[in-house]
Amino acid sequence: MLKSAQRGLADAQNESIETDSQFDLAVEAAHKFALAALRREGYRSENRITVYQTLTHTIGVSNADIQIFLKAHNERNLASYQGRIDIGEKLLADLIAATKRLSTAVAKLAPPA
Template identity: 45%
Template structure:
């Protein structure tokens, strides 16, 4: 479950960063990338908050050493990552 969480989280982050960059912005802050989804992909708060919660879990694991993931959070993370994937795909190619 931990490796699935890690893969889903990193995929969601990379896709969220892609959406931000599609709009011409950059961020060094992992959390802000998720917060901006309300603007970059018009995500509902429920969707980006699931990613925010996953980010908090990831930080605890990264800085305190333990990852406590339950099935409900993992499912919400995967669903949210799919929504972000669909949103990024719908953006189309970058117009320069």
Template identity: 45%
Template sequence: MTSPHLAALANLARIGKLKAEPPDARERTGLLRSATVLLRDARQTSLALESRFDLAYNAAHAAALSALRAHGYRSDNRYLVFQCLEHTLGFKPAQWLLLSQAHNKRNLAEYEGDLDVTAGFVAELIEHVDTLIAAVQAWERPE
């Protein structure tokens, strides 16, 4: 990542939005393994659409958190983990906005019992998460 991206992460830590914490390769491996398994299960069309959405969303969060942890940060805010993809993997807003939409839908379901997803949205989410996992797996920490 370029230094503006690294500076953005450092600034988020400075204002208390992120917590600096040394990267942990074992944790990152576990998060990626979890993301991969969750995404595989999300592809199971025999499951309820709501379950597939939940699996894909949680796969996205695990993969995005893995990218953040690789840079030496942690966040208690799920939404911020997705926004930080711009700085951790160089994702453009168009690449993480669908994840943000999924986060909003997840919150409505979690806190208000209102999950409104379509098969098309879940399929698009699965595609985005697949791209995210591949990007996290391909990322290597600069020396």
């Protein structure tokens, strides 16, 4: 899962692909990293919002980054379920930066006992 998340994050930073694709890759990478942190603590969740909200407890992610992940999740849902695709460059940049920080934090986690 982590290798897939790392590849997705790297691909999300490729400015030669469409912004929507970059956004999708970044959202998926963020979710995989967040899920890895949650699973490291012995928990599972099928709810993406819960996975993001637990980051403050699993690896100490800032509330600001959690808000970025939640906003990105909301935008992803609007695109998927309502066909609305209006991803701003600032949200994409913020999401990639927050996902990079999340990736670094997850990489520092000790393997499960």
